[in-house]
Amino acid sequence: MAKIISFTNQKGGVGKTTTCVNLSAYLAVMGQKVLIVDLDPQGNATSGVGVEKNKGLKTIYDLIDNECSIEEAIVQTQIENLDVIPSTVDLAAAEISLVSKQNREHILKSLLEKIRNSYDFIMIDCQPSLGLLTINALTASDSVIIPMQCEFYPLDGLTQLMNTIRLVKLHLNPDLDIEGVVRTMKDNRSNLINQVSQEIIRFFKNKVYETYIPRNIRLAEAPSHGLPIVLYDPSSKGAEAYLSLAEEFLDRNKIKYENITRHTKIKLRGGNV
Numbered sequence: 001m002a003k004i005i006s007f008t009n010q011k012g013g014v015g016k017t018t019t020c021v022n023l024s025a026y027l028a029v030m031g032q033k034v035l036i037v038d039l040d041p042q043g044n045a046t047s048g049v050g051v052e053k054n055k056g057l058k059t060i061y062d063l064i065d066n067e068c069s070i071e072e073a074i075v076q077t078q079i080e081n082l083d084v085i086p087s088t089v090d091l092a093a094a095e096i097s098l099v100s101k102q103n104r105e106h107i108l109k110s111l112l113e114k115i116r117n118s119y120d121f122i123m124i125d126c127q128p129s130l131g132l133l134t135i136n137a138l139t140a141s142d143s144v145i146i147p148m149q150c151e152f153y154p155l156d157g158l159t160q161l162m163n164t165i166r167l168v169k170l171h172l173n174p175d176l177d178i179e180g181v182v183r184t185m186k187d188n189r190s191n192l193i194n195q196v197s198q199e200i201i202r203f204f205k206n207k208v209y210e211t212y213i214p215r216n217i218r219l220a221e222a223p224s225h226g227l228p229i230v231l232y233d234p235s236s237k238g239a240e241a242y243l244s245l246a247e248e249f250l251d252r253n254k255i256k257y258e259n260i261t262r263h264t265k266i267k268l269r270g271g272n273v
Helices: 016-029 044-048 060-064 089-099 104-113 132-140 152-156 158-171 191-207 217-225 237-252
Strands: 003-007 034-039 082-085 121-126 143-149 177-186 208-214
Touching: 003 016, 003 132, 016 034, 016 044, 016 082, 016 121, 016 143, 016 177, 016 217, 016 237, 034 044, 034 060, 034 104, 034 132, 044 217, 060 089, 060 104, 089 104, 089 132, 104 132, 121 132, 132 158, 143 158, 177 191, 177 237, 191 208, 208 237, 217 237
Parallel strands: 003 121, 003 143, 034 082, 034 121, 143 177, 177 208
Antiparallel strands: none
């Protein structure tokens, strides 16, 4: 049965989608069966794994609106073991349509239960807000990964995020836990960034992953090519960081995995690379 994890932070631009996509891709390469649920109307996780947003594409919005089955909405990516339920800008209307539905906070949970036995991990990429879609994600999840940029403003918004998680635990999902905190876009040359990093560790203690994600131009370029970093440039520092994060993630979950390096041939659907 899949462990369902939401990637959330109400502050945009902190590396949330980058972390969801690249951690998921590495987990798939290491032998885990992974589904990404793109719950952001921007659809960056969808394009980040190379899925084109064409007219016939079934999306998470169609699923929420009962226009298709969950099986019809799942798209296979080019990486073996990695699937995605895509999103487009149409999802912005879902916040409105959800308001009038019964058990509106539990709709995503009910949908994912149908395919939970088909995956090891279901990763939900939330939008950078704490609205009804994000509440649905948190209600459906076993845990939360919080990507945090090591700068003051993301740290400043932490109270609101933690309060939302507390309220969801209290009223909707008492088993919700913090899976971990990922420090992103870290530049060790900055004293301020190092101070903020230490503040994150002080607040979250052992929930903070030892692995941090550095600022890396190859990571920034990869989404424009529709490729996770493991395919775009597996020898880059960003790729090495996400590989290390995937290993640490699986170690924490006590899961054995296939050891890979930057030179490992990636299993693609239809061939290797």
